[in-house]
Amino acid sequence: MATCLAACLRGEAQAVLADLNIHARRDYPSLVNALSRRFDPAHQTEVFRIQLKNRTRRKEESLPELAQEIRRLTRQAYPGCARRPRGTVGGVPSTTPYLGRSSQGITGDGGLSKN
Numbered sequence: 550m551a552t553c554l555a556a557c558l559r560g561e562a563q564a565v566l567a568d569l570n571i572h573a574r575r576d577y578p579s580l581v582n583a584l585s586r587r588f589d590p591a592h593q594t595e596v597f598r599i600q601l602k603n604r605t606r607r608k609e610e611s612l613p614e615l616a617q618e619i620r621r622l623t624r625q626a627y628p629g630c631a632r633r634p635r636g637t638v639g640g641v642p643s644t645t646p647y648l649g650r651s652s653q654g655i656t657g658d659g660g661l662s663k664n
Contacts, residue, residue, distance in 0.1 A: 551577040561587070597626035 555574055558566050565587045566574060573579040586592050601622040606615045 551575050551580050554580060594626055594628065597622055601626050 552575065554577065555566055562584060565583050566580070569580070569583055573583065601619065604619060604622060606612075
């Protein structure tokens with residue numbers, strides 16, 4: 550089975566094969582383990598963290614495209630972090646209107662009521 554898998558490898562996966570000794574190349578669990586270490590995102594978190602840190606907006610890239618790429622890199626750089634539910638800010642639903650205080654009481658205009 551390892552021989553069949555090894556014969557199918559191309560590109561960077563084939564380079565992983567070249568780094569293995571002859572015994573590991575013929576041992577299926579060893580081959581799968583080596584490929585997992587190289588390509589499994591859980592083993593690449595530091596790479597994704599560096600990419601995230603250095604990520605800048607590319608020419609002709611829209612802000613929504615940049616935001617999507619940052620979200621993707623963040624998920625890959627920090628795979629174990631729980632995601633905060635969308636639409637919340639500090640645990641409060643962001644659809645709740647801001648209620649400011651005025652001398653007249655609570656207003657829905659952010660506290661900018663005219664007195």
